[in-house]
Each structure stands twice: as structure tokens, then as C-alpha cells.
Amino acid sequence: MTNVRQLLSLLLFVCAAASLAAAENKLTLGVTDASQALAEKDFAALLVHMNAAPDLKVAIRAYPTYDALADALREKKVDVAVLGAVKYVEAHDSFGAVPLVSEGGKVTTVIFVRKDSPITSPAQLKGKKVAFGYEDSTSTYLMPLLLLSKYHVAVQELAKSGFLGSQQDKIIDAVLSGEYDAGAVVAPVFDRYADKIRALERSEPFPGGPVVVNRDFDVALAQRISQLFVAFKATDAQRNQRFAHGATLITDTDFNKIRFLCKVLFHKTYH
Secondary structure, rough: HHHHHHHHHHHHHHHHHHHHHHHEEEEEEEEEEOOOHHHHHHOOHHHHHHHHOOOOOEEEEEEEEHHHHHHHHHOOOEEEEEEOHHHHHHHHHHHHOOOEEEOOEEOOOOEEEEEEOOOOOHHHHHOOEEEEEOOOOHHHHHHHHHHHHHHOOOOOHOOEEEOOOOOOHHHHHHOOOOOOOEEEHHHHHHHHHOEEEEEEOOOOOEEEEEEEEEEOOOOOHHHHHHHHHHHHHOOHOOOOOOOOOOEEEOOHHHHOOOHHHHHHHHHHOOO
């Protein structure tokens, strides 16, 4: 009898283990970063949080640009992707990408100069050198163009504009070194250097970079991922990591203003 009970207990254990293994979802989170090693560092706390869930196993994969990352999502080389707002509306229009949450909720862009710069208004940037991020960037190109247009400054009227990539610290460095007269970054990056730089103008809040999936992604799993992102709380020691300011649930309609600005400023129409 004892052997039978032991055998039954073993079978129950094996079945439970098999059930748990079957419930575990292995996912690849695609991000943009300078290298795989840097991505693993920037998203370390979030990954620990996600992988603490018994039903998920999340690995991260870095891509050099949002274009490459969007292509990977389209081709299902990654399951979930952290895109920029402009790249999201393009991906939604192109292959039906669906947003889950946005990083940090609403975001603002800051056009800035060095603290010792004689420039006091964006109107004075005509004929000056301005550093941007990249051409499809919401925070480091689309919003700065909108702010400049409020002061009747067109990009063609700048002496020089440069695209320095997705690493916004490079924009700060380029302005501090004197290579550029002004630059544009998101508010949290500006705040890290507030002792060295000065704001000329700030944008209205807009959706932060969205976490997106393909349109045929499992709905229940998408909800589970959203819950985990929203539940993530960074410690003070993790404040420079990604999603340190949390995540906010969003829908496609939250990006309608981005679509409008793309049409007006980029002359691109997305649905």
C-alpha cells in the first residue's frame, strides 16, 4: 500500500510539474540599445520583476534602431517590443501592432542650451546648430519641430541639424562640448544634467514609448504582460534604469495626436 501511495504521489508531482511547465510562456522582449550588454543592464530590474512571475520567462534582445526592432516584431522574431510613439503609429498602420502600456505615462520634450549660452528663446535658434535624436523620433525630433514652429523657426532655417541616435546622453554631450548650440531630450534626461543645461521650451505631455505586440497576440497573455509592467516599481538605486518611472495602460486612440503631428510636420499619414 505504501508503494502505491508513493507512486501516486510521484505521478501527481510529475503532472503538476508538467502543468506548470506548460503554463510558462517564453517571451522575447525587443528593445533598442547600443548593445545587448547595455540592454541587459538598462532593463535589469524590469527583467527580474517579470521573471519572478511563475508563468513567464522573458529574455531581452537588443536592436540598433526602431526600424530594425519594428521589422523584428512584424516577422515575430520578438514577441513584445518597446517602440517610440511615431514608430508605433507606423507599425500599427503597416501591420496592426497593438499598444499595451507606455513607459512612464506622459512624457515631455525639452529644448535646451548650455547654462552659459546667450540664447534665451527658441526664436533665436535661426542660423544655429541644433542636435536631434533620429528622424522618426517623437521626443527628439517630432516634438522639437513642433516647438520650433511655435516660434516660427523651420528646420531649414537652422545652420546645422544633426541626428545623433537614440542615446540621448549623446545629445547632451554634443551641446555641452559646443558642437551644437541647442538640443532636445526628454525631461528625465534633461533633469539629470540640470546643473549644466537650461531649458528654452517644453512640450505638452504626450504618450511615452509604448510596449506593443502583434495584432494576433494572445489577448489573455497581453493582459498579463500589461499587469506586470504596471506593477513594476523601481527602487531609488534603479532610478536610471528603463521603466523606473513606471508604466501606464494605453490604447491606440492615445496616439491620435501623434498621427496628426506626423501628417503636419512629417507629411506622413498613418491610420
